[in-house]
Amino acid sequence: MSLQLDSQGRLRHLLTTEGLPRELLTRILDTAESFSGVIGKSVKKVPLLRGRTIMNLFFEPSTRTRTTFELAAQRLSADVLNIDVATSSASKGESLLDMLHNLEAMQCDAFVVRHADSGAAELIARHVRPGVAIINAGDGRHAHPTQALLDAFTIRSEKGPLEPLTIAIVGDILHSRVARSEVHAFLGLGAGEVRLIAPRTLLPRCFDGLPVKVFEDMDAGLEGADVVIMLRLQRERMSGALLPSESEFFKRYGLTEKRLERTSPQAIVMHPGPVNRGVELDPRVADGPRSVILRQVTNGIAVRMAVMSMVIGGHSDEAAIRNEEVSS
Amino acid sequence: MSLQLDSQGRLRHLLTTEGLPRELLTRILDTAESFSGVIGKSVKKVPLLRGRTIMNLFFEPSTRTRTTFELAAQRLSADVLNIDVATSSASKGESLLDMLHNLEAMQCDAFVVRHADSGAAELIARHVRPGVAIINAGDGRHAHPTQALLDAFTIRSEKGPLEPLTIAIVGDILHSRVARSEVHAFLGLGAGEVRLIAPRTLLPRCFDGLPVKVFEDMDAGLEGADVVIMLRLQRERMSGALLPSESEFFKRYGLTEKRLERTSPQAIVMHPGPVNRGVELDPRVADGPRSVILRQVTNGIAVRMAVMSMVIGGHSDEAAIRNEEVSS
Amino acid sequence: MSLQLDSQGRLRHLLTTEGLPRELLTRILDTAESFSGVIGKSVKKVPLLRGRTIMNLFFEPSTRTRTTFELAAQRLSADVLNIDVATSSASKGESLLDMLHNLEAMQCDAFVVRHADSGAAELIARHVRPGVAIINAGDGRHAHPTQALLDAFTIRSEKGPLEPLTIAIVGDILHSRVARSEVHAFLGLGAGEVRLIAPRTLLPRCFDGLPVKVFEDMDAGLEGADVVIMLRLQRERMSGALLPSESEFFKRYGLTEKRLERTSPQAIVMHPGPVNRGVELDPRVADGPRSVILRQVTNGIAVRMAVMSMVIGGHSDEAAIRNEEVSS
Numbered sequence: 007m008s009l010q011l012d013s014q015g016r017l018r019h020l021l022t023t024e025g026l027p028r029e030l031l032t033r034i035l036d037t038a039e040s041f042s043g044v045i046g047k048s049v050k051k052v053p054l055l056r057g058r059t060i061m062n063l064f065f066e067p068s069t070r071t072r073t074t075f076e077l078a079a080q081r082l083s084a085d086v087l088n089i090d091v092a093t094s095s096a097s098k099g100e101s102l103l104d105m106l107h108n109l110e111a112m113q114c115d116a117f118v119v120r121h122a123d124s125g126a127a128e129l130i131a132r133h134v135r136p137g138v139a140i141i142n143a144g145d146g147r148h149a150h151p152t153q154a155l156l157d158a159f160t161i162r163s164e165k166g167p168l169e170p171l172t173i174a175i176v177g178d179i180l181h182s183r184v185a186r187s188e189v190h191a192f193l194g195l196g197a198g199e200v201r202l203i204a205p206r207t208l209l210p211r212c213f214d215g216l217p218v219k220v221f222e223d224m225d226a227g228l229e230g231a232d233v234v235i236m237l238r239l240q241r242e243r244m245s246g247a248l249l250p251s252e253s254e255f256f257k258r259y260g261l262t263e264k265r266l267e268r269t270s271p272q273a274i275v276m277h278p279g280p281v282n283r284g285v286e287l288d289p290r291v292a293d294g295p296r297s298v299i300l301r302q303v304t305n306g307i308a309v310r311m312a313v314m315s316m317v318i319g320g321h322s323d324e325a326a327i328r329n330e331e332v333s334s
Numbered sequence: 335m336s337l338q339l340d341s342q343g344r345l346r347h348l349l350t351t352e353g354l355p356r357e358l359l360t361r362i363l364d365t366a367e368s369f370s371g372v373i374g375k376s377v378k379k380v381p382l383l384r385g386r387t388i389m390n391l392f393f394e395p396s397t398r399t400r401t402t403f404e405l406a407a408q409r410l411s412a413d414v415l416n417i418d419v420a421t422s423s424a425s426k427g428e429s430l431l432d433m434l435h436n437l438e439a440m441q442c443d444a445f446v447v448r449h450a451d452s453g454a455a456e457l458i459a460r461h462v463r464p465g466v467a468i469i470n471a472g473d474g475r476h477a478h479p480t481q482a483l484l485d486a487f488t489i490r491s492e493k494g495p496l497e498p499l500t501i502a503i504v505g506d507i508l509h510s511r512v513a514r515s516e517v518h519a520f521l522g523l524g525a526g527e528v529r530l531i532a533p534r535t536l537l538p539r540c541f542d543g544l545p546v547k548v549f550e551d552m553d554a555g556l557e558g559a560d561v562v563i564m565l566r567l568q569r570e571r572m573s574g575a576l577l578p579s580e581s582e583f584f585k586r587y588g589l590t591e592k593r594l595e596r597t598s599p600q601a602i603v604m605h606p607g608p609v610n611r612g613v614e615l616d617p618r619v620a621d622g623p624r625s626v627i628l629r630q631v632t633n634g635i636a637v638r639m640a641v642m643s644m645v646i647g648g649h650s651d652e653a654a655i656r657n658e659e660v661s662s
Numbered sequence: 663m664s665l666q667l668d669s670q671g672r673l674r675h676l677l678t679t680e681g682l683p684r685e686l687l688t689r690i691l692d693t694a695e696s697f698s699g700v701i702g703k704s705v706k707k708v709p710l711l712r713g714r715t716i717m718n719l720f721f722e723p724s725t726r727t728r729t730t731f732e733l734a735a736q737r738l739s740a741d742v743l744n745i746d747v748a749t750s751s752a753s754k755g756e757s758l759l760d761m762l763h764n765l766e767a768m769q770c771d772a773f774v775v776r777h778a779d780s781g782a783a784e785l786i787a788r789h790v791r792p793g794v795a796i797i798n799a800g801d802g803r804h805a806h807p808t809q810a811l812l813d814a815f816t817i818r819s820e821k822g823p824l825e826p827l828t829i830a831i832v833g834d835i836l837h838s839r840v841a842r843s844e845v846h847a848f849l850g851l852g853a854g855e856v857r858l859i860a861p862r863t864l865l866p867r868c869f870d871g872l873p874v875k876v877f878e879d880m881d882a883g884l885e886g887a888d889v890v891i892m893l894r895l896q897r898e899r900m901s902g903a904l905l906p907s908e909s910e911f912f913k914r915y916g917l918t919e920k921r922l923e924r925t926s927p928q929a930i931v932m933h934p935g936p937v938n939r940g941v942e943l944d945p946r947v948a949d950g951p952r953s954v955i956l957r958q959v960t961n962g963i964a965v966r967m968a969v970m971s972m973v974i975g976g977h978s979d980e981a982a983i984r985n986e987e988v989s990s
Contacts, residue, residue: 607764
């Protein structure tokens with residue numbers, strides 16, 4: 007996916023985790039770690055992107071995701087604009103590309119794009135002018151790379167390097183751009199074993215040929231896992247009768263304390279949020295000692311800061327960030 | 335209400351004016367005064383909350399109130415995020431507390447909360463993690479403490495200390511969180527006499543036992559008053575036939591120039607806004623020389639700056655603010 | 663229009679280009695040029711309006727225009743608030759002027775006003791208190807002065823001074839506040855010849871007495887023109903049957919490559935956007951080498967910065983801007 011990298015292998019856009027070199031994935035996590043170490047403690051903001059403009063271009067509403075990008079941009083001292091596309095020029099019959107060219111003519115440095123159609127972020131990246139970066143904040147069923155990276159970051163913070171770890175992803179994999187991006191990020195970072203646990207009807211073909219292990223039986227799939235990632239049941243995305251009922255789903259694929267006993271004793275539980283309690287997770291597990299769900303949210307800021315600082319202005323160098331004059 | 339104060343008696347949250355010690359109420363007004371003295375003149379911003387993040391969490395829309403909090407935060411150099419809850423994760427079935435925990439995981443320093451349910455701000459304050467402050471921007475019929483404080487501030491600026499003053503609150507007291515918070519703030523600050531003027535059907539029970547004087551006859555209630563606070567007729571909140579008609583209401587409880595003659599000669603007229611002209615106030619009174627309604631709005635910024643700076647980071651010390659390096 | 667100028671001839675409000683002295687129009691363009699020279703290159707922001715507050719008061723939605731004002735304000739280091747009037751206090755029955763007085767009591771320095779009614783910006787300017795500036799961002803069919811100024815700026819950048827130029831404005835002139843403001847700006851700047859090309863039904867009376875040339879036949883009107891400004895067909899504003907059909911309109915007044923041959927060889931093509939491709943412009947012209955449509959968008963930021971800096975704080979002096987300490 008050379009669209010994402012420049013000729014020196016630096017990150018130009020972040021569209022998908024698929025095909026990103028291990029070294030680059032690691033550098034993103036290292037950069038996030040350096041932000042995570044300072045932000046929220048003594049230092050509140052870094053001036054890395056002062057004077058830069060980032061536009062949140064959300065064709066699909068998501069207050070939560072938009073907010074984390076907005077916060078990340080503010081902590082890098084960038085100016086942020088939220089363009090709510092639903093209520094904007096769409097009503098005047100403007101095409102996506104016309105709108106894009108107009109916004110880039112306003113000399114924006116990066117667009118954070120969320121769109122209901124798979125491939126929208128890549129389409130935009132192909133047409134944007136040089137020097138403007140695209141960050142995919144979720145496109146259809148395709149990819150959600152910053153979520154996958156913050157999950158990888160969380161796993162590394164909690165459990166160390168991914169090489170020896172067994173990571174199980176559970177639930178509605180068919181509709182999940184998160185799962186797709188996680189698989190590529192975890193494999194790219196050299197994870198020991200990646201497992202997919204789902205009913206046959208919710209397992210897509212796109213992982214054929216990748217070194218993942220597929221389980222229909224949840225108990226078998228959890229056996230010895232170090233990390234369990236529960237996916238959100240995308241009820242609003244389901245069309246037709248892929249599932250019998252939510253209670254039936256919970257019976258077969260809900261994570262309970264009992265089921266958690268099958269995992270490795272120190273296993274952590276993750277979820278991209280928002281949790282449907284009692285559908286994907288027993289509330290006791292969601293709020294229990296193994297859950298790192300809220301730490302994922304916190305880590306999301308540092309990871310998005312890392313990605314933003316790397317795609318804009320080439321500040322991909324961790325040392326540069328540490329040496330920057332910081333304002334408290 | 336120890337939930338609002340820490341062990342050293344400093345303000346942790348601002349949920350209600352009820353039970354706040356007189357000394358603390360006075361310190362809030364003094365702090366606001368120190369901001370009011372500098373802001374809008376030579377100095378435009380103070381860097382007190384640089385790098386801090388404040389989220390406006392409005393479950394009930396109120397552009398006017400939200401704007402004053404946003405401005406106050408900007409003048410303290412904080413970053414502000416507006417979370418429009420109506421259009422956000424509610425649609426994904428997330429609970430209030432789940433949303434709260436997610437937002438606080440983003441390392442926000444304070445939430446400004448507006449909610450249609452009485453007690454919502456307190457509920458949130460009970461569940462928020464240590465170090466995150468809650469400021470109530472109006473909850474149901476319960477409380478609207480910053481409005482009450484800006485009213486107290488306005489009275490003090492216009493008329494001096496509250497001890498010798500007679501303050502009359504007129505109108506729809508039953509539905510008014512403003513009236514509730516004002517009574518507690520004014521009594522807490524040692525006001526000479528607090529009067530409530532309303533028809534029996536619009537007088538709640540909650541003031542039983544407090545040293546307030548109740549009047550059904552407006553002329554009697556205005557006699558010698560130094561301050562007249564007209565409440566907004568909450569037409570949109572009224573259910574059933576508590577009142578005959580708006581014109582009937584104006585005849586009995588509207589403030590006219592003639593009625594104003596009953597007050598003390600220098601009495602001031604206040605209203606939390608927006609005014610229903612011809613319903614609560616004769617336009618000649620609303621725009622007349624006794625009206626300080628727009629000064630209330632101006633004072634609202636300084637008072638909200640004071641509250642924000644006191645609940646975040648413990649900058650409750652007036653001297654500290656004066657000594658802060660300021661950016662012009 | 664002395665409402666716009668103070669006693670020393672400085673810009674207090676920008677409501678219309680009608681009647682603005684040539685020297686002042688030129689100074690706006692010169693100031694924009696000085697911003698255009700620095701912004702987006704090494705320097706990202708200038709601190710000219712640090713601590714100033716600008717409110718975008720949009721009674722009519724326009725994400726595109728609002729965004730350019732928001733960006734311009736950010737690059738001047740001002741704080742910006744967007745007041746979406748449709749969803750705000752209007753619902754509480756507050757009058758326009760009550761709302762205005764309330765917002766100005768919050769110590770705002772300027773309002774950027776967009777309104778569906780002709781004359782709204784002027785009405786507001788007549789009632790706003792001294793020291794608060796009004797910038798008209800489009801009012802009904804009346805005026806859109808910043809668009810006209812950015813068009814004049816674009817013409818000057820591309821073609822040099824306006825004196826020798828022939829400028830043709832084509833299309834739905836009747837409904838176009840852009841056309842009205844352009845005519846006054848171009849004539850005010852001494853343009854050689856201003857032509858209006860439109861069907862009789864779309865030609866208003868308001869230009870009677872002005873030195874403009876009117877053409878019903880497009881080919882004749884384009885003859886030798888140096889600048890062709892295509893107007894947007896305001897389909898949403900049309901009431902009744904002023905036009906046969908869009909394809910008929912395109913046949914008579916659409917700009918094609920063939921028609922463009924009638925103009926001067928170096929003629930540029932402009933459009934205020936968003937373009938209805940195939941209605942006003944052949945896509946090959948819109949995206950062709952003569953089109954400067956996206957440069958108009960870029961110039962819009964610098965021109966709005968110029969206007970904002972001139973109406974707020976009297977920084978109308980180009981030299982002052984250059985000498986300001988800049989933050990990169």
